[in-house]
Amino acid sequence: MRQRPDRGEVATYIPELARVDPQAFGLVVIDADGSVAAGGDSDVAFSIQSISKVFTLTLALGMVGDRLWRRVGREPSGSPFNSIVQLERERGIPRNPFINAGAIAVTDVILSGHQPREALGEILRFMQFVADDPSIAIDERVAASEQRTGFRNSALANYMKSFGVIENPVDFTLGVYFHHCAIAMTCRQLAKAGRFLAHSGRNPATGHFVVQPERARRINAVMLTCGHYDGSGEFAYRVGLPGKSGVGGGILAIAPGKASIAVWSPGLDEAGNSHLGRIALEALTKRMGWSIFGV
């Protein structure tokens, strides 16, 4: 897989991400018994970017429950991840928690009642808890790089603020958002972090219930329908699993009851999803018969 020449384009709009080696490729599968299959650069940390939104969604649902859905929808957007068009028509309520506008609104919910540093600490600790790995950290250079150039996210946040959808000062909310997107993880850490979603809310490694089974099922549903932006239909068609991509080139995919899978290849397709990552997942699910839609 890593020899394939058709790798897509590395994200350059966050300058620090443009420095990543486009040849990198890693894949980790952890099955229900905890057996780990790892290949390629599976222990190289990369910027998880929007994959962090799965975990901020989980955290925000834990804090405010279903009230979260007053601030953000759960329908696919059919628009690029950083699009602003739909916000005007729908009065500042983002379509779903995975497009940038929706994730910024979710971050704002986590921030309310806290200082930005506390909220960020909470998100990072949650990530360390679900991955059962206290060494997970934020790549400050990536965060600073996005903070300097994130004009579009700033526009989204200010626009939502005008509708009263953002409660906190926009710079605070964006600061926390840019930093959680800049969490660096390896495929191995990410696959560990996803295990609770593959096993009805419980991480089999620690025995901890991270969320109730119903919530895990629903987060998986949102990943399936919205996790790849306007490439979500194609991902469901080809891979057939709930998945969440990030512009760092990572994808977390969940085979319910069977496995948690993380793949990383930095080259992206037009929708901003890892090109080779998707191809690798398609081959894997086909081989294993893991698509939720049947073999």
Ligand code: GLN
């Ligand atoms: N931090 C990135 C942004 O806001 C996340 C986008 C992504 O991974 N799709 O643009």
